[in-house]
Amino acid sequence: MPAMQIRSLSGVDADALFQLRREALLDSPLAYSASVEDDVWTSVDVVREQLESRNGSQVFGAFAGGLHGMLGLGRARHAKSVRKVFLWGMYVSPQWRAQGTGTRLLAAALAHARNLAGVRAVHISVTEAAPAAQRLYERAGFRVWGTEPDSIQVGEQLLSEYHMILRLPAP
Numbered sequence: 001m002p003a004m005q006i007r008s009l010s011g012v013d014a015d016a017l018f019q020l021r022r023e024a025l026l027d028s029p030l031a032y033s034a035s036v037e038d039d040v041w042t043s044v045d046v047v048r049e050q051l052e053s054r055n056g057s058q059v060f061g062a063f064a065g066g067l068h069g070m071l072g073l074g075r076a077r078h079a080k081s082v083r084k085v086f087l088w089g090m091y092v093s094p095q096w097r098a099q100g101t102g103t104r105l106l107a108a109a110l111a112h113a114r115n116l117a118g119v120r121a122v123h124i125s126v127t128e129a130a131p132a133a134q135r136l137y138e139r140a141g142f143r144v145w146g147t148e149p150d151s152i153q154v155g156e157q158l159l160s161e162y163h164m165i166l167r168l169p170a171p
Contacts, residue, residue, distance in 0.1 A: 002064040002065045003064060004062055004063065004064045004068075004096070004099075004100075004101055004104065005062070005063045005064065006060060006061070006062055006063075006104050006105060006107075006108045007060070007061060007063065007108075008058055008059070008060055008061075008108075008112075009051055009058075009059045009060065009061045009070075010051055010052070011048045011051050011052040013051065013061060013067065014044050014045075014047040014048035014051055015044050015047075016061075016066065016067035017047050017051070017059065017061065017067065017070060018041060018043070018044045018047045019067075020061075020067050020068075020069075020070055020091065020093070021039065021041055021047070021070070021089070021091075022036060022039075023091075023093065024070070024089070024091035025039060027091075027093075027094065028091065028129075028130070029154050030127060030129035030130070030152075030154055030157070030159060031091075031126075031127055031129055031130045031133070032089075032152075033151070033152050057072060057073060057074040057075065058072070058073045058109075058112055059071070059072045059073075059089075060072075060073070060105050060108045060109055060112075061105075062092065062096065062101045062104065062105055064096070068092065068093040068095070068096040068101065069091060069092040069093065069096060069101045069102065069105050070089055070090070070091050070105070071087060071088075071089060071090045071091075071102075071105040071106065071108075071109050072087065072088045072089040073085055073086070073087055073088075073109045073112060073113060074086045074088065075116065075119070082118060082119075083118055083119055083120040083121060084119070084120070084121050084122075084123060085113045085116065085119055085121075085122050085123070086122075086123045086124070087106075087109055087122060087123070087124040088124075090102065090105065090106070090124075090133060092105070097132075102133070102136050103136065103139075103140075106136065106137070106140055107140075109122075110122065110140065110166070113168065114168060119168060120167065120168050120170070121165055121166065121167050121168060122142075122165070122166040122168065123163065123164065123165055124137055124142060124163075124164050124166075125148075125161050125162065125163050125164065126161065126162050126164065127151070127152060127159045127160070127161050127162075128159050128160045128161070128162070129159055134162060134164075137164050137166075138164075140166065141166050142164040142165060142166045143164060143165060143166075144162045144163065144164050145163055145164065145165050146162075146163045147160055147161070147162055147163070148160060148161045148162075148163065
């Protein structure tokens with residue numbers, strides 16, 4: 001397998017990100033509150049617009065002959081909450097799992113968060129259907145601060161979601 005490169009995505013990556021996002025929603029439906037039918041990223045053009053506008057967010061991608069992993073980071077927009085960032089949409093294609101890809105994506109997002117002025121906390125949520133993801137976040141220092149029972153429903157299955165936080169030291 002080719003070497004993995006982690007980098008921030010831009011508008012030129014819109015098609016690859018759109019395809020990977022669809023793969024994620026189809027491959028791991030129990031891990032996301034969105035589904036292919038109601039995802040806000042409805043087209044390559046919408047994805048491109050989001051990547052180009054940034055709106056305080058960043059998407060990191062794992063590349064090795066194509067895009068095989070992603071992790072988004074968004075910053076709270078209200079003045080009282082700008083000390084928080086939120087990670088979302090973590091996904092690694094099955095053939096790249098258990099090879100450190102998720103760890104590297106998370107490290108890139110956390111390094112970016114640490115360089116944002118005033119950020120004191122990183123938040124992420126993970127469903128009970130993704131215990132490997134929860135362990136990854138815990139190894140990085142995240143701790144569960146709350147559990148939302150029956151947070152999402154896929155078919156007849158109800159899943160709880162764990163809300164996690166990583167506190168960053170003051171500069």
